[in-house]
Amino acid sequence: MTIADDPATTAPGYKWVGTRPIRPDGFEKVTGRARFGADLMLAGMLEGSVLRSPHAHARITSIDTTKAASIPGVKAIITGADFPEPAGNPTDQDMCRNAIARDKVLYEGHVVAAVAATSKRVANQALAAIEVTYEVLPHVMTVDEAMAPGAVLLHDNMITKGVDPAPTEPSNVASRVVYQRGELDKGFADADVVVERTFTTKPVHQGYIEPHAAVADTTPDGRSTVWCSSQGHFAMRAYSAKVLGWDPSRLKVIPAEIGGGFGGKTTIYLEPLAVRLSQKAGRPVRLVMGRDEVFKATGPASASKVKIKMGANKAGEITAAELWMAYEAGAYPGSAIGAGSMTALAPYNIPHFIIEGFDVVVNKPRVYSYRAPGAPQSAFAVESVVDELAHKLGIDPIDFRLKNAVEEGMQAPYGPKYQKIGFRETLEAIKNHPHYTAPLGPNQGRGVAAGFWFNAGMNSSAVVHVNEDGNVTVVTGSPDIGGSRASMALMAAEEFGIDYDRVRPLVADTEQVGFNDVTGGSRVTLATGAAVVEACRKVIADLRGRAAKTWDVPVEQVEWVDGQAQHVDGSQPPLSLAAIAKGWARTGGPISAAASLNARGVGAGFSTQIVDVEVDPDTGHTQVVRYTTAQDAGRAIHPSYVEGQLQGGVVQGIGWALNEEYVYRADGTMDNPSFLDYRIPVASDLPMIDAVIVEVPNPGHPYGVRGVGEVGIVPPLAAVANAVAAATGQRFTDLPLSPPRVLDGILNGTDAN
Amino acid sequence: MVRVFFSAGLRSLTGGATDIEVEAGTVKRLLAELDARYPGMAERLSEGTAVAINGEIINDALYEPIPDGAEVHFLEALKGG
Numbered sequence: 001m002t003i004a005d006d007p008a009t010t011a012p013g014y015k016w017v018g019t020r021p022i023r024p025d026g027f028e029k030v031t032g033r034a035r036f037g038a039d040l041m042l043a044g045m046l047e048g049s050v051l052r053s054p055h056a057h058a059r060i061t062s063i064d065t066t067k068a069a070s071i072p073g074v075k076a077i078i079t080g081a082d083f084p085e086p087a088g089n090p091t092d093q094d095m096c097r098n099a100i101a102r103d104k105v106l107y108e109g110h111v112v113a114a115v116a117a118t119s120k121r122v123a124n125q126a127l128a129a130i131e132v133t134y135e136v137l138p139h140v141m142t143v144d145e146a147m148a149p150g151a152v153l154l155h156d157n158m159i160t161k162g163v164d165p166a167p168t169e170p171s172n173v174a175s176r177v178v179y180q181r182g183e184l185d186k187g188f189a190d191a192d193v194v195v196e197r198t199f200t201t202k203p204v205h206q207g208y209i210e211p212h213a214a215v216a217d218t219t220p221d222g223r224s225t226v227w228c229s230s231q232g233h234f235a236m237r238a239y240s241a242k243v244l245g246w247d248p249s250r251l252k253v254i255p256a257e258i259g260g261g262f263g264g265k266t267t268i269y270l271e272p273l274a275v276r277l278s279q280k281a282g283r284p285v286r287l288v289m290g291r292d293e294v295f296k297a298t299g300p301a302s303a304s305k306v307k308i309k310m311g312a313n314k315a316g317e318i319t320a321a322e323l324w325m326a327y328e329a330g331a332y333p334g335s336a337i338g339a340g341s342m343t344a345l346a347p348y349n350i351p352h353f354i355i356e357g358f359d360v361v362v363n364k365p366r367v368y369s370y371r372a373p374g375a376p377q378s379a380f381a382v383e384s385v386v387d388e389l390a391h392k393l394g395i396d397p398i399d400f401r402l403k404n405a406v407e408e409g410m411q412a413p414y415g416p417k418y419q420k421i422g423f424r425e426t427l428e429a430i431k432n433h434p435h436y437t438a439p440l441g442p443n444q445g446r447g448v449a450a451g452f453w454f455n456a457g458m459n460s461s462a463v464v465h466v467n468e469d470g471n472v473t474v475v476t477g478s479p480d481i482g483g484s485r486a487s488m489a490l491m492a493a494e495e496f497g498i499d500y501d502r503v504r505p506l507v508a509d510t511e512q513v514g515f516n517d518v519t520g521g522s523r524v525t526l527a528t529g530a531a532v533v534e535a536c537r538k539v540i541a542d543l544r545g546r547a548a549k550t551w552d553v554p555v556e557q558v559e560w561v562d563g564q565a566q567h568v569d570g571s572q573p574p575l576s577l578a579a580i581a582k583g584w585a586r587t588g589g590p591i592s593a594a595a596s597l598n599a600r601g602v603g604a605g606f607s608t609q610i611v612d613v614e615v616d617p618d619t620g621h622t623q624v625v626r627y628t629t630a631q632d633a634g635r636a637i638h639p640s641y642v643e644g645q646l647q648g649g650v651v652q653g654i655g656w657a658l659n660e661e662y663v664y665r666a667d668g669t670m671d672n673p674s675f676l677d678y679r680i681p682v683a684s685d686l687p688m689i690d691a692v693i694v695e696v697p698n699p700g701h702p703y704g705v706r707g708v709g710e711v712g713i714v715p716p717l718a719a720v721a722n723a724v725a726a727a728t729g730q731r732f733t734d735l736p737l738s739p740p741r742v743l744d745g746i747l748n749g750t751d752a753n
Numbered sequence: 754m755v756r757v758f759f760s761a762g763l764r765s766l767t768g769g770a771t772d773i774e775v776e777a778g779t780v781k782r783l784l785a786e787l788d789a790r791y792p793g794m795a796e797r798l799s800e801g802t803a804v805a806i807n808g809e810i811i812n813d814a815l816y817e818p819i820p821d822g823a824e825v826h827f828l829e830a831l832k833g834g
Binding site (some may be wrong): 089162164176177178179180206262263264266336338339342354369370371372373412415416417418419454455456457518520521522523598600601602618700709710 | 758781800807808809812824826827828829831833
């Protein structure tokens with residue numbers, strides 16, 4: 001279902017944009033022919049295994065690989081000593097130490113060594129024979145523990161940034177951010193109702209089905225080819241090179257198909273280890289993580305603690321908000337506390353607020369991006385309190401949000417003024433949806449919530465070739481996760497005026513196309529799409545020139561219409577793309593063009609969602625019975641894949657709200673590193689997610705595109721919690737809303753009441 | 754002239770000033786001007802910072818032109834997922 005803000009202006013007569021053809025990579029994927037990270041087999045390839053820390057925090061006092069190396073079939077063993085001293089800026093150095101530990105391990109799962117052998121069995125046997133001695137250190141597992149006076153330190157020299165004057169003593173607080181407007185006291189004095197609560201969330205994993213995998217073939221000339229599943233092979237090249245101490249150009253990274261990433265595959269784990277093992281062994285090496293390694297050693301999203309106080313007047317205007325937020329960074333600085341702070345109040349025009357955020361290291365895996373990184377945690381707190389304020393004031397929750405909603409020209413809480421945005425349209429889409437007024441059954445409750453995400457532009461490159469038969473090849477370097485091959489082909493087909501099936505979109509390796517940033521930040525359809533459109537337009541200009549040459553007329557007299565060159569006065573028979581291609585040798589040679597850009601014109605995304613849940617009063621189990629999401633897509637190039645993004649974000653948010661959490665033992669080791677014990681929602685758990693595409697075109701993109709991949713995960717945490725509050729009469733402030741927690745709240749009340 | 758706004762985290766360098774007007778045709782010139790007025794500002798904004806010009810957030814914006822009358826904000830550079 002698609003809702004356009006103004007049908008007169010948003011139905012410009014596209015032939016391909018907005019249609020739903022089969023994805024170009026669909027055949028290979030449904031027939032099992034597509035090759036994912038672990039599928040590659042090379043002649044002479046060795047299998048690798050990684051030795052990981054069993055401790056949450058320990059000093060490595062010795063590593064002895066003698067016994068392991070003597071096992072027949074073992075071809076290479078590496079430790080931190082096989083890598084150069086970390087160099088570059090602090091973030092780069094942390095990345096190097098996270099890739100393989102040197103003197104200290106900072107979390108269970110931290111890499112200590114790796115082995116390459118003739119079989120996985122032998123590699124695992126060798127791992128068991130590596131003798132590591134540790135001096136086990138005390139650990140801190142939560143922001144409360146890590147921020148407490150006298151807490152054990154992960155990093156002896158970490159001074160909190162963003163505090164003036166700078167602290168003189170190190171701590172586990174990596175940085176502090178502050179966003180502020182107006183006079184807080186005045187804002188709260190203007191309020192008729194104030195709600196004050198503390199919210200917490202646990203670490204949650206992106207939960208991609210395909211574990212990390214990498215194959216490296218390092219050759220004696222000092223170069224290496226890497227095949228890996230990632231969201232950006234250029235980033236894998238750059239990051240791996242930093243860990244190895246190499247120039248990036250010594251590495252060629254070939255993108256495998258990717259079985260889910262959601263932000264978690266925008267960084268390296270196995271790649272530099274595979275390269276070094278292959279270099280030492282002189283043979284190709286494959287490394288594949290098990291699910292337990294994925295949980296223990298790759299970056300989840302931050303656990304969070306958010307204290308919030310918000311006030312509103314009887315007219316329904318939010319007058320003030322005060323937020324204190326602390327996000328777990330894991331072992332190294334770098335949580336998304338900045339984005340969490342900037343997005344927290346972004347949907348609302350609030351005259352007086354302060355947001356103070358802290359990035360806090362703990363003895364857990366270093367967190368990494370997860371769909372709209374940082375935004376879901378703060379939105380859980382804000383949207384829960386917004387819901388409660390609306391109810392206390394007796395105002396419909398959508399009307400309350402409409403009353404305070406930001407619009408174009410208003411100043412965002414993080415500073416700049418909003419450009420063209422469609423928040424209000426998503427609120428109205430939900431309010432006008434039949435779901436909003438549908439009757440509820442026994443033990444059921446309804447919740448709504450909204451969310452914001454910036455979206456991104458960044459760097460992209462594309463090459464467009466016209467083949468000799470007049471078909472077109474579109475080459476980019478953006479791994480296709482959510483259907484971007486189809487989107488690129490649709491935009492190229494629209495530009496050329498040819499059938500979609502005549503466009504072949506490819507994802508090329510790091511040596512075959514110019515640089516592309518990661519497939520992340522909801523940026524590919526916008527940014528890589530803009531590069532494709534620009535390259536297509538260069539080719540079309542060339543085609544017009546060749547037609548002009550053929551007809552011996554000025555190029556100004558040639559138009560490109562419906563896949564062919566036409567003379568403006570019709571005095572020449574049209575020349576099709578195929579006809580021009582056929583004669584290219586006479587008009588200047590093969591036809592192709594490239595475009596590279598640092599994308600501009602990013603359009604921000606908003607989503608509003610409504611959910612009905614049914615809570616079993618005897619077990620505390622929460623069943624989602626109906627869910628509708630409305631999101632501004634700007635323009636849906638391929639509506640089916642846009643709907644897929646909307647639905648996927650919601651489903652992951654439901655998991656975050658109801659089930660998912662890292663459970664740790666007292667010794668700082670993870671108790672549930674499998675999909676049996678870490679419960680993500682599956683199809684049988686959920687109803688159909690009704691996706692409403694709202695189209696408020698982004699004026700910054702040739703087709704009006706806004707990124708759609710991330711903002712959908714921002715509202716569900718609060719939407720579900722608001723629905724559970726409506727169903728049970730209890731306000732839950734700690735996620736996940738697993739049956740034991742909900743049952744306890746039903747039986748004994750929650751602290752929040 | 755362009756109007757530059759300072760987030761709460763930068764105001765310790767500006768003596769509490771929330772915004773100023775300066776002459777600057779590019780982000781690079783703006784940073785030089787700000788560093789001259791508020792020593793340390795250029796270093797503070799050298800890494801991990803994006804620039805918003807008239808509402809458009811731009812990473813790696815050092816040579817970006819700034820139109821006359823524009824509003825400029827400095828933001829933390831963002832990662833997507």
